[in-house]
Amino acid sequence: MRDSRKLLSAPFLFWAAMFIIIPLCMVFYYGLTDKTGAFTLNNVLAIASPEHRKAFWEAIKLSVVSTVVCLLLAYPLAMILAGMKGNHDSFIILIFILPMWMNFLLRTLAWQTLLEKNGVINSVLAFLHLPALKIINTPTAIVLGMVYNFLPFMVLPIYNVLVKIDSNLISAAKDLGANGAQTFLRVTLPLSTAGVISGITMVFVPALTTFVISQLLGGSKILLIGNIIEQEFTQTNNWHLGSGLSIVLMLFIILNMVLSVVTDKDGEVNAL
């Protein structure tokens, strides 16, 4: 009986081997060989060339800033949501999932309309006699696009751990004389670390590797590492170089995965 149940994992294992493991091995194979099939590290080391290094550095900078901004916006929001009376789980998920039904590209393009020189926000600012924003086609616009797109991935895991914190713990801390800040720093924050780390991994990776947001909101001037890799695959057709650069990205991603496995052993934080 038990053995026959284990057999049920066969379809998944086959699928995972065929469409998860083998494709990733192919990226490593292409990244570590040249056009003749000989082993080389040149594609990976190409990250150090001035053009690639600049794009990589820019991507790291913008994704770190976006992750920090997401965290700062999401934590108070998650606390407020978790503090609301009654069970609002489905409603909260609804609010964050609903925008996804408007296409991701259209949503990001809408920010162009909002941010443009004569766009909606500037018209409002002009009406209020305030100075105009000049952020379209700058790194700031890209950060805004990243925060906009990835904020839900920060809010939901933090919310998930915060709702589960036993309110007696908070009351106990207060009874024992801790003030609000102390209670937060010594009880709430440590208990929510798993959610925070999960949120950080969920925001940092897509922000680091995006090519769409930078393309739509950064004009064509700002290239991130994602843009370079995308061009290698769809325009230059140098898959070896594209794969080599992806291997560098994957080092960050693997670090991220290890972090999330260590902190979220039971897969509970990300559970919806």
Add this chain to the structure above:
Amino acid sequence: MKKLYISLIFLFLYAPIFTLIVLSFNASKTRAKWGGFTLKWYFSLFENEAILQALWNTLLLAALSALIATVIGLVACIAMQSMKKKTRALILGIANIPMLNAEIVTGISFMLLFISLGVTFGFGTILLAHITFNIPYVILSIQPRMKQLNTSTYEAALDLGANSLQAFFRIVFPDILPGILSGFLMAFTMSLDDFIITHFTKGPGVDTLSTKIYTEVRKGIKPEMYSLSTLIFAAVFILMLLVNYTPRKKEK
């Protein structure tokens, strides 16, 4: 204070959505200026074969990939129940790879796989890719409910003469159904909203709404796209409201 903060975040999340809805009623063809109110894009939408075809592809992909991913994910969750903790963690780890990995890396890894297998790029390749990145969302929704299951009712059913299939469908299935449904819905949504992975696995001539919009970015987005998104958004919004506010027979 709290209400103000929530409203500001809400405004931030929904400002682009409102912008798109307003643009769908804009008589001017460019999004840069307001040319007065019109409903014409809602009518011309239904004459635009290319957009309707892309819509059909998108919905078919989302439905098929969510359905197949739900079946594979559900079966995997059942199998995981009888596994040791370590094996289970390993399987969960592998399943999560497409969710934690960068979409661009997942996309190019599929592209390289399909190239070396000599498969023609088209609807099929996109479908395979979508199923793969949907599986983790399904497992994440079903797995926690599986863990909470009371195994003694299942065993009682077996003792009372049900075979394992009957016991599963009569006892276990109703308990995990909400997880299955939310997994399916998540998968459907993810597939619908995906651009990056589709971009790398699609062939010429096959377009989803996302890839169609991407090619239109430089030439200018057709206003029908705005009206279509508004319709989809409104439909989902109403559906979600109905689901959330219809009184349920069994309160959890």
